[in-house]
Amino acid sequence: MTPLDTLSPSGAIHTSAERTSDGRLSTGHALILEDIRIDQGGRPLLSLDARIAPGEVLTLMGPSGVGKSTLLAYLAGFLAPAFTGQGRVLLNDSDLTRLPAEARQLGLLFQDPLLFPHLSVGGNLAFGMPRKESLNASGKGSRKETRRARHEKIEAALEEIGMAGFADRDPTTLSGGQRSRVALMRVLLSKPCAMLLDEPFSKLDASLRQEMRSLVFTRVQRLGLPALMVTHDAADAKAAGGPVIELGAQP
Amino acid sequence: MRLFSPTIRTIPWLAMALLSLPVAGGLAGILAPALGWLPALGGDELTLEHWRTLVATPGLADMVRLSLSAGLASSLISLAIVMLFLGAFAETRALALVRRLLSPLLAVPHAAAAIGIAFLLTPSGLASRMISPWPSGWDTPPDYLFPGDPWGLGLTIGLVIKEVPFLLLMSLAALPQCQAQARLRLARSLGYAPVTAFAKAVLPGLYPLIRLPIYAVIAFASANVEVAMILGPTTPPPLAVAVVRWINDPDLSMRFVASAAALLQLGVTLAALGLWWLGERLVARLTRTALTSGRRQAGDRLWAGAGGLTTLLAVLLLGGSLVGLVLWSLAAWWPFPAALPNPLSLHAWQGALPGLKDPLAQTALIGLAATGLSLVLTVGALEAEHLRNRGMAAWAELVLYLPLVVPPVAFLFGLVQLQVQAGLAPGALAVILAHSLFVLPYVFLSLAESYRRLDPRWAQVAASLGHSPASLFVRVRLPLLTVPILTAAAVGFSVSVGQYLPTLLMSAGRLSTLTTEAVSLASGGDRRLTAVYALMQLLLPALGFTLALALPRLLMRHRSGVLNP
Numbered sequence: 001m002t003p004l005d006t007l008s009p010s011g012a013i014h015t016s017a018e019r020t021s022d023g024r025l026s027t028g029h030a031l032i033l034e035d036i037r038i039d040q041g042g043r044p045l046l047s048l049d050a051r052i053a054p055g056e057v058l059t060l061m062g063p064s065g066v067g068k069s070t071l072l073a074y075l076a077g078f079l080a081p082a083f084t085g086q087g088r089v090l091l092n093d094s095d096l097t098r099l100p101a102e103a104r105q106l107g108l109l110f111q112d113p114l115l116f117p118h119l120s121v122g123g124n125l126a127f128g129m130p131r132k133e134s135l136n137a138s139g140k141g142s143r144k145e146t147r148r149a150r151h152e153k154i155e156a157a158l159e160e161i162g163m164a165g166f167a168d169r170d171p172t173t174l175s176g177g178q179r180s181r182v183a184l185m186r187v188l189l190s191k192p193c194a195m196l197l198d199e200p201f202s203k204l205d206a207s208l209r210q211e212m213r214s215l216v217f218t219r220v221q222r223l224g225l226p227a228l229m230v231t232h233d234a235a236d237a238k239a240a241g242g243p244v245i246e247l248g249a250q251p
Numbered sequence: 252m253r254l255f256s257p258t259i260r261t262i263p264w265l266a267m268a269l270l271s272l273p274v275a276g277g278l279a280g281i282l283a284p285a286l287g288w289l290p291a292l293g294g295d296e297l298t299l300e301h302w303r304t305l306v307a308t309p310g311l312a313d314m315v316r317l318s319l320s321a322g323l324a325s326s327l328i329s330l331a332i333v334m335l336f337l338g339a340f341a342e343t344r345a346l347a348l349v350r351r352l353l354s355p356l357l358a359v360p361h362a363a364a365a366i367g368i369a370f371l372l373t374p375s376g377l378a379s380r381m382i383s384p385w386p387s388g389w390d391t392p393p394d395y396l397f398p399g400d401p402w403g404l405g406l407t408i409g410l411v412i413k414e415v416p417f418l419l420l421m422s423l424a425a426l427p428q429c430q431a432q433a434r435l436r437l438a439r440s441l442g443y444a445p446v447t448a449f450a451k452a453v454l455p456g457l458y459p460l461i462r463l464p465i466y467a468v469i470a471f472a473s474a475n476v477e478v479a480m481i482l483g484p485t486t487p488p489p490l491a492v493a494v495v496r497w498i499n500d501p502d503l504s505m506r507f508v509a510s511a512a513a514l515l516q517l518g519v520t521l522a523a524l525g526l527w528w529l530g531e532r533l534v535a536r537l538t539r540t541a542l543t544s545g546r547r548q549a550g551d552r553l554w555a556g557a558g559g560l561t562t563l564l565a566v567l568l569l570g571g572s573l574v575g576l577v578l579w580s581l582a583a584w585w586p587f588p589a590a591l592p593n594p595l596s597l598h599a600w601q602g603a604l605p606g607l608k609d610p611l612a613q614t615a616l617i618g619l620a621a622t623g624l625s626l627v628l629t630v631g632a633l634e635a636e637h638l639r640n641r642g643m644a645a646w647a648e649l650v651l652y653l654p655l656v657v658p659p660v661a662f663l664f665g666l667v668q669l670q671v672q673a674g675l676a677p678g679a680l681a682v683i684l685a686h687s688l689f690v691l692p693y694v695f696l697s698l699a700e701s702y703r704r705l706d707p708r709w710a711q712v713a714a715s716l717g718h719s720p721a722s723l724f725v726r727v728r729l730p731l732l733t734v735p736i737l738t739a740a741a742v743g744f745s746v747s748v749g750q751y752l753p754t755l756l757m758s759a760g761r762l763s764t765l766t767t768e769a770v771s772l773a774s775g776g777d778r779r780l781t782a783v784y785a786l787m788q789l790l791l792p793a794l795g796f797t798l799a800l801a802l803p804r805l806l807m808r809h810r811s812g813v814l815n816p
Contacts, residue, residue, distance in 0.1 A: 101714035108715040117812025118730035
């Protein structure tokens with residue numbers, strides 16, 4: 001099997017640099033975590049202040065229970081009511097903190113691939129694509145053209161991860177590695193401005209883990225996405241190559 | 252779609268209103284007439300006269316005694332059977348099998364089960380035919396009174412047969428919540444024998460979780476009408492049946508006495524609940540030392556045997572009833588000791604078909620409407636929980652059980668009186684709303700567990716991919732819950748099909764469903780026609796469950812992850 005990171009980029013994924021509406025090429029966004037503090041029932045759980053440059057992966061390491069996943073939930077907009085969070089989440093200048101989860105454009109990758117069982121593989125990818133997704137930059141086109149354009153994007157994305165022709169498959173028939181790759185493509189097709197990785201490799205076996213790491217980190221770098229990863233595994237941090245913050249258990 | 256969240260958030264309140272207002276209003280609607288005030292029928296002064304008439308009714312004490320004893324005895328026996336079964340069969344394959352059988356068993360309407368039991372155990376029924384002429388030596392049907400024995404034994408059996416599946420279902424749902432498996436394994440590893448381990452380690456955690464369902468069972472059994480009409484004694488009947496007789500008395504002034512009696516029925520049901528509650532305290536006190544005595548073995552073989560035996564008996568009764576119904580519906584000539592009718596004929600079915608059309612259509616329409624309404628309210632209320640990120644308050648759960656604990660004969664009759672006083676015409680809409688009072692709690696109880704257990708990360712993935720709450724509700728949460736939603740709909744439909752009193756009272760007897768027809772036929776002499784109606788009553792819910800099982804398997808056959816989550 002071809003190593004995945006050498007598969008040709010087909011242009012299915014646009015970088016966030018292409019997103020600006022005025023046509024100017026920007027250099028991607030930085031994800032800024034400004035004085036974040038998370039409390040659990042009035043007791044401080046975790047605090048963090050960081051700036052993640054485009055294409056950089058910041059790794060948070062620490063034992064379970066220090067609130068790593070809670071931090072990601074706060075950033076993504078799903079903080080459970082037992083917790084309270086303070087501090088701002090910014091993409092360059094725009095403040096995400098008050099936005100609902102669906103408007104934040106933070107791509108989330110979980111431990112499990114979480115492919116929707118009621119949709120086909122292609123349906124899962126389409127689910128992630130913005131509604132007005134078409135080939136021509138103006139965003140115009142008949143409904144039929146739009147549908148064809150979406151279809152082509154899905155095929156290209158599948159080809160990019162070595163799964164051409166899998167669009168109509170039931171997700172339950174995929175191997176573990178295939179599911180993880182589809183989950184990654186689903187996030188990328190949603191054109192996130194930054195990535196949040198919640199121990200994304202911890203449930204893969206050793207050989208797949210290596211493959212997925214390079215697949216994810218190559219994409220993050222190529223697309224210039226700032227990424228925040230929480231993990232137990234020092235090898236994850238090493239593969240990411242970015243700065244590492246060690247979180248200790250709070251007294 | 253900005254209206255999605257506000258709309259969803261109002262639904263729990265709508266559901267609460269639908270459940271509590273009719274019950275409260277209905278009780279008010281019998282309180283005033285019981286004290287003599289119902290201007291529409293010429294009652295315009297407060298008086299205790301109707302209570303005096305009620306108290307002077309011959310046999311009133313027997314009626315109350317019957318309601319109390321049948322209610323408490325059937326609940327106690329049902330609970331004992333369920334607990335013995337769980338103790339004897341926890342963590343075995345039998346449990347998995349029973350779990351699969353439960354929904355169809357629950358779907359058997361009360362009236363159909365009662366008719367089946369009556370046909371099975373009556374002197375000329377299938378049971379005595381099986382042992383005649385050998386070994387019993389009977390050439391003619393033996394001489395005993397069944398159904399309608401004066402002690403209410405038949406009534407108790409009929410109630411037990413329907414209560415066991417319900418309590419079993421509620422217990423099975425509660426077992427994981429009290430970490431039953433871990434408790435059981437721990438106790439077993441400490442050397443406790445299986446049934447003792449269940450009784451000492453699991454039961455104390457399980458009982459509080461199924462207390463509300465048990466109370467619903469007691470309330471139902473102490474105030475039930477249709478099972479009592481078919482299997483209970485007639486002179487005097489249990490109190491709830493007497494109330495219905497007075498309501499239907501052509502002399503409208505009897506409605507004042509009926510109101511007083513309906514209020515008395517409420518008191519009787521509350522008394523039954525109170526007695527049970529006292530019993531709970533007593534048992535808790537008496538068993539406190541036994542729990543920690545360290546005894547590992549307390550007649551385990553015996554209890555396990557009893558559990559197996561009672562379960563077998565219940566299954567035999569239900570199975571025998573069903574076979575008996577089928578045979579009667581196919582019988583032309585069936586002289587006594589013969590075990591099978593000969594020849595078999597479709598005569599009864601052919602004769603019944605023309606008359607079946609209307610009740611069948613009305614049953615289906617009422618059932619679909621009530622189920623649809625209940626499903627919308629249930630899914631809305633559960634989605635609101637999800638949006639608010641907070642579970643249901645304890646008081647809200649009490650409201651859910653309100654129509655199941657307050658005797659329906661009391662509050663439904665009160666609603667009829669309000670209808671009369673307001674000059675509203677009885678009809679299909681009132682019947683559908685009244686059915687929903689009983690369908691909604693069951694739909695909710697059936698769906699809540701699956702809905703709440705749905706992995707929240709599905710919604711998180713969808714939201715982080717840019718989908719709004721409305722979009723992810725329609726495109727992710729609903730499709731993932733296809734199977735439990737359809738099952739809940741089938742449960743709701745079967746509850747509606749089985750309703751007797753709401754149809755009878757809210758339509759003023761003008762709408763006939765399969766159940767109202769079956770109940771009135773049961774008191775007549777035509778066993779063949781009665782059997783046909785009872786079977787039709789079974790068939791309709793069975794059709795619902797078949798569709799609920801088959802549709803997703805057909806439509807989503809390439810999405811095995813939805814079918815086997």
